[in-house]
Amino acid sequence: MAGQTIEFKGKTLELDEDGFLQDPDLWDEEIAEFFAKEESIPELTEEHWKVINYIRDYYLQFGIAPMIRKIGKACDMPVKHMYQIFPTGLDKGACRCAGLPKPTGCV
Template sequence: MPYIEVLGQKIEVDEDGFIQDPSIWTPELAKELAKMEEVPEMTEDHWKVVNYIRDYYLKHGIAPMIRKLCKDTGFSLKQIYELFPTGPAKGACKIAGLPKPTGCV
């Protein structure tokens, strides 16, 4: 299993850099993951999306439907792609510490 070094700690990730244990997620770790997803700095808007996804995942165990994410955060899909160039599923969800999505996505 590959590892990344964050704040002096070894964090287990998969080949695509998704963390393997969602429970070890911290905002500091999110900032490091963001750098890997072409997000050099986490702004307030970034946190709004990431925190929404994170809360939804803790409550329901899945990523929110993309349209719901847009509606509840007030961002259009285009704005989400501007915030997270690698997309909502593989960029924003990864920063929020979710596992990599499977199936037809």
């Protein structure tokens, strides 16, 4: 499965094979909402935005996705709850909504 290009509200977005945004600078809140629907999140609530904004700020500052504990602390949420509001996972769901590249890693 190769990457794809989608047209979204007048912008051309390049996605990688897992649907992650190729260029984080193109991100805006509408894109987050669009991705959220695909990540089985019916609606982005305040809690979602707290997590998304934190991840995004952290990424823009350090160039790396934050550790999950840090997200939990900053947003004052238990880890399990975060997984419940982002059912496809924090690495996939939340990072995708925040416009980050796919966090990698195995073993």
